[in-house]
Amino acid sequence: MSGKTSKLTRPGLPGWLILVGSVLLVLVCLFPFWWMVVSSVKTLRELYTVPPIWWPDTPTFQNYSNVLFQSNIPRYFLNSVIVSAGSTGLALILAIFASYGFARFKFKGKPLLQSLVLVAQLLPTAAIIVPLFITLRFLGLVNTYWGLILVYMIITLPLSVWMLTSYFKNIPVELEEAAIIDGASRLECLFRITLPLSLPGIASVMVYAFVTTWNEFIFALCFATDSSVKTLPIGLAEFSTEFNTDWGAVMAASVVMTLPIAILFLSMQRLFVGGLTAGATKG
């Protein structure tokens, strides 16, 4: 490799500059996370020291023990899991069927319907809070899991449908025709051929929907005022009161909140690589 390629001059920036640039970029992106982790093991006094301490001499886990055993965070964590998993699952199921319809069938008004799906995404959050609240109250769903799950489903569904539609469209239609000739029904086509080949698309939608709902703040603040349904972002905010903020606890809780997302990303990473349809057709 080195013998031949070294003679060719590569156009563009020199390699060392690209390396330095990338490292800088990564440092800037990761700095808040580093600060979050470091701060979570500092004592309150160390947090306010100037100049800042980059790594405390005696890391303390007092913040974690406070967060895990003396606050509502574990309960909020459970609520967040239920609400995010519930809305992600629901959005995924609906998105699969809606996207398959958009991707595979011709029907009147399809372009209009497809753009209407996006309109929900375009409305500013503040504009729909009040109508949603009234609706939820009418349905008796304020301060319930179902209320949050349905609201989150509404905000994640449009983009999920668009993502999956474009993914389904890329699966060669001959594969389904072959399956139909082989005796498959439409549903069998979807579940035995198209879905297994769309795993990277499904994974992206899951990560998108889960992360969006996991981090959502405004709706949770308005529709879940009882501690039995409050989610983690609200929990974080509760550490800062009118008089003081327990930054150590906020940081520890933030770490707790970040971990599931990090794990989700790492476990799905393999799927994003794609290339699942290699060898299907001519290739």
Add this chain to the structure above:
Amino acid sequence: MAPLTINDVRKSYGALEVLHGVNIDITDGEFVVLVGPSGCGKSTLLRMLAGLEDISAGEVSIGGRVVNALQPKERDIAMVFQSYALYPHMTVEQNMGFSLKLARAPKQDVRDRVLDVAKTLNLEDYLQRYPRQLSGGQRQRVAMGRAMVRNPEVFLFDEPLSNLDAKLRVKMRSEIKQNHHRLKTTTVYVTHDQVEAMTMADKIVVMNAGRVEQVGSPLELYDRPANIFVAGFIGSPAMNLIAGRIVDGHFLGADGTRMTVPASAARLEGQEVKLGIRPEHLVIDPQGHPAEILTVEPTGAETLVLMQLAGHEVVGVFRERITLAPGKTLSLSLMPDHIHLFDTQTGLRIPLSPEN
């Protein structure tokens, strides 16, 4: 195995009709090739036989049963796609057994049947591989195996060889033919390649612009093309066509060249005709018509010569080795028994003798 009847079948997309009433009778066990230029409707017709497209009008019956309203799986057909359409997430064995699995056949039966077919196609060693790990020819064979596993009444092939390189295409062509000899399953095969059609078919259906131009055995089409389209489409290099008319029992080319034609052409006195002659029916003859050589293409066994004759470019194929260079003149005559005349107005062939 079953006969297949296509009776006045039409296909329209809205107001646009793309198939204008197609009639084809296919007997039990016959190998029929649908051939035509791209866009002629041959693939659409095949997809209608398969049940992937609706039949707008007319009737398709398989084994005496009208299948218009039946789902593909109820038609007892199997199809091989141009792109093979192998399921990429399944092994060769799963690909081939998929239809039986959907039909809820017992697992052992599926395995036995797949192994059976795999043996006849030399695929036993590849059963656990995925399509991406196979070569083009192997993928092609798996696609065929997937169709054969079901033992259908009718095989449908949609340009199955067009993704292969030239050498492999010839090999797979004879493999498909051998399989047909062994299985004797009624087969409808779509291609745009007239060589494939000539070499494989029991019966060729030439299609053009949504119509059937002619149906017949390969040599029938070659020897007695029904019209100018078939004459030009079947045969490679194509039949030479020279425009002119019949004057005094002779063919008079547009540039004034007089050519002798069979005596029966005298009844066409004065009519505008096109004279057709196949490249191999031009012979070198000192008493013939002068033709200026434009290019010479030796292929070894024979030599193709492009010439200017009677104001038209014509191709001749000669077994002799031609050493003449472009720019020189060759003297040619036409084998009288192999001259075709076509009506310029209708494009239809004018029979010159009862047997030709």
